[in-house]
Amino acid sequence: MDTFSVDIFDPKIYEAQRRPFAEADSLPAWCYTSEAFYRREVDRIFMKVWNFLGRTDQIPNPGDYYALEFAGVPIIITRDKDNQVRAFANTCRHRGAMLLEAGEGNCRAIKCPYHGWVYGLDGSLQGAPDMDETRGFCKEDYGLVPVRLETWGGFMYVNFDPNAEPLMDYLGDLPAILKSHDLDGMVTVRRQEYLLDCNWKLFVENAMEGYHIPTVHQATISKHKAKKPAVQDVKGEFVLLYTQQKGSRALMPGDTGFPEIQTLDERAQNGSFYPNIYPSTMFCCTQDCMWYLEVHPLGPNKMKLIHGACFPKPITQRNDFEDVVKRYYKRWDKTADEDNSISEVQHRGISSPLTRPGRLSFLEPLVYTIDNWVLDRVLGEKTPAGSGIYE
Ligand code: FES
Ligand SMILES: [Fe+2]
Numbered sequence: 001m002d003t004f005s006v007d008i009f010d011p012k013i014y015e016a017q018r019r020p021f022a023e024a025d026s027l028p029a030w031c032y033t034s035e036a037f038y039r040r041e042v043d044r045i046f047m048k049v050w051n052f053l054g055r056t057d058q059i060p061n062p063g064d065y066y067a068l069e070f071a072g073v074p075i076i077i078t079r080d081k082d083n084q085v086r087a088f089a090n091t092c093r094h095r096g097a098m099l100l101e102a103g104e105g106n107c108r109a110i111k112c113p114y115h116g117w118v119y120g121l122d123g124s125l126q127g128a129p130d131m132d133e134t135r136g137f138c139k140e141d142y143g144l145v146p147v148r149l150e151t152w153g154g155f156m157y158v159n160f161d162p163n164a165e166p167l168m169d170y171l172g173d174l175p176a177i178l179k180s181h182d183l184d185g186m187v188t189v190r191r192q193e194y195l196l197d198c199n200w201k202l203f204v205e206n207a208m209e210g211y212h213i214p215t216v217h218q219a220t221i222s223k224h225k226a227k228k229p230a231v232q233d234v235k236g237e238f239v240l241l242y243t244q245q246k247g248s249r250a251l252m253p254g255d256t257g258f259p260e261i262q263t264l265d266e267r268a269q270n271g272s273f274y275p276n277i278y279p280s281t282m283f284c285c286t287q288d289c290m291w292y293l294e295v296h297p298l299g300p301n302k303m304k305l306i307h308g309a310c311f312p313k314p315i316t317q318r319n320d321f322e323d324v325v326k327r328y329y330k331r332w333d334k335t336a337d338e339d340n341s342i343s344e345v346q347h348r349g350i351s352s353p354l355t356r357p358g359r360l361s362f363l364e365p366l367v368y369t370i371d372n373w374v375l376d377r378v379l380g381e382k383t384p385a386g387s388g389i390y391e
Contacts, residue, residue: 092114238277
């Protein structure tokens, strides 16, 4: 289909993607390459949902802050002097200058680099020089614009939509499913950042299917072969892949690591959980640790990936932690390179004007589910494909 002659937001042209899974096509290429499609995703998805931004232990002390841009919006996350974690728009209430450059740090107050207005870490305007002749000006009215931030299990989520449902409603059944991993009691031990030349959906689709494991991960984890997933409905804005197996999935075959998390329930002792919290937050909860894939969309053709690793706190205090954790890092670094590079290879192929939608294997139901979730929002129409556990 010629992209220039079609209205890419006309629901009728997605008939082949909206069929039942076994009959459906993959998404047309423009969903991954078009600037207009991406803008619509930002407006209708990233500006509306709970966006994952790592853990509160990245800013452990009062005065710590983390400034970043998410989906084009500069924000600041702070821990104020009462230990409360908050988020604000990174823009001065005087004439809009950006207050902090991207990065992490600690400060007593945030001072605008332009005319020196000063804000507390709770967002209140504390100093505004030479404003005494400005009629009706009241400092209380010019605090930083708050951004909703809520946490679950030590993880931070922000939402740019003041009317969005609370985070816990958005997550539905997921916190209960992962309860026995005691995510609150974990500590982030590493955050690795990668810039990828691919659309964010290609990366998410890859992470949620096991079809590529024997080929892409031939040299590393090809023994983790996927089985045909069976689906159970759940409540919440996520899909979850559960794979039954004994032993940590965070190690290369043959390596040994840390003992199992002590609080695991029976299901968690016998398998690993891979939820994708819509649209793009992937957790991997295995028997001895969890790792996450934090996706920041940067445009139709670019994304940032932050690969975070978390272990139970007592494990991180062991004398042999630094030595043993290297085996986990080896596994993650190698497989991240494999997944990152195949996602870029796919993006290069899909950017060809001659590419066409394809068909999906029975090992790729979540590609279908996630893509239809995106289409629901971008097109503004609902289909039955929603949340579920795939075992
Ligand atoms: S723009 Fe910040 S003090 Fe003027
Ligand atoms: Fe992979």
